[in-house]
Amino acid sequence: MASSNKTDNLNLNKWIATDKPKREDFVSDNEILDQALSSHTQNSGVHINADERTLWTNSAQKTPVTGSYVGDGTTSRDFALGFQPEFIIVAQVNYFGYIFTLSGEYTKGYMAMASPAGGTPGLSVLTSGFRVKSAASVPSDGMFYKINDNGKTYIYIAFR
Numbered sequence: 139m140a141s142s143n144k145t146d147n148l149n150l151n152k153w154i155a156t157d158k159p160k161r162e163d164f165v166s167d168n169e170i171l172d173q174a175l176s177s178h179t180q181n182s183g184v185h186i187n188a189d190e191r192t193l194w195t196n197s198a199q200k201t202p203v204t205g206s207y208v209g210d211g212t213t214s215r216d217f218a219l220g221f222q223p224e225f226i227i228v229a230q231v232n233y234f235g236y237i238f239t240l241s242g243e244y245t246k247g248y249m250a251m252a253s254p255a256g257g258t259p260g261l262s263v264l265t266s267g268f269r270v271k272s273a274a275s276v277p278s279d280g281m282f283y284k285i286n287d288n289g290k291t292y293i294y295i296a297f298r
Contacts, residue, residue: 148174203296206231211288213274219267223296225253226268228261230284231291244276247283260285268296 140163141151150167153159179185186194203219209230229235229249250261252268260283262269272286285292 200298202298204294205296206291206293209270209272209286209288209290209292211272212286214269214271215286216264216269217267217294219296221298222254222265223252223263223268224298225251226257226261226263226294226296227251228268228270228285228292228294230287231293233284233290244282247281247285250283250285259283268294 141153141157141159143152143154144150145152148170150170151159151163207217209215227249228251233248235249247258247260250258250270252258252261252263254263257263259281260271260273262271270285270292271283273281273283276282284290
């Protein structure tokens, strides 16, 4: 005999001491549970599918990496990121950009941009990070890049 009582939500059997459960009662409850769980797990409104999971994972891996460093004054310095940036920007705090001398002899560069294909002087992309440079004197091209000046703080954003 079916139960005297039923659960509120799924209408499953809820036996009392005097009820005599039968096999078909359990089968019926299992079918109700199977249908309810199947409908729930296949509902794309509350669950993601494999393609969505892959997209979200790949998107998270594309999140830009930001950071900062204090220049040590060396002419060349490498930073490890664990990946090759597709594009990176480095800038000295409080001196973002370039300063041109009035005489036109040289330009001081306090920021740089680069990709694996190339970039502005003072910054290059490595297979697992980036390299910054600071010129000790004005180079022949007139670009006096200052991307690792001693004691100066720099910020960067690297895109994957």
